[in-house]
């Protein structure tokens with residue numbers, strides 16, 4: 001297991017559309033383990049492979065307060081979404097930014113688990129928001145995309161400034 005480097009907005013690699021996983025093999029399980037370790041090390045509640053520069057449809061989440069309910073999903077997709085709701089969100093790829101995003105309060109997500117078995121998850125609340133957020137990453141979408149143009153531009157400029165300062 002390894003803690004991987006997380007890409008930061010506006011890195012163009014965060015915009016790639018990830019490819020479906022054809023076989024859930026040892027490599028995919030190792031990737032899921034690395035994503036979990038990276039997520040826990042960063043105190044996040046979710047992480048997508050795209051965020052570490054790997055364009056495969058793999059996500060991990062854990063919204064439990066005890067940090068003991070890891071979920072690794074391969075090829076996840078939102079099969080059903082109901083009831084609009086607003087969530088306060090942040091993202092490990094957009095550090096320091098927290099904004100309200102409109103999503104669905106309840107979703108059903110279909111995916112493969114780490115053994116390649118089919119799973120269907122009924123989620124609501126924070127887990128529903130987190131799953132929608134992570135699945136968005138697999139399509140190159142960030143939560144800031146849902147904000148107004150003015151806010152997006154301000155966040156992008158701040159991110160570029162932060163990156164320049166980190167490089168200097």
Ligand code: ZN
Nearest residue numbers: 090091092093
């Ligand atoms: Zn994110």
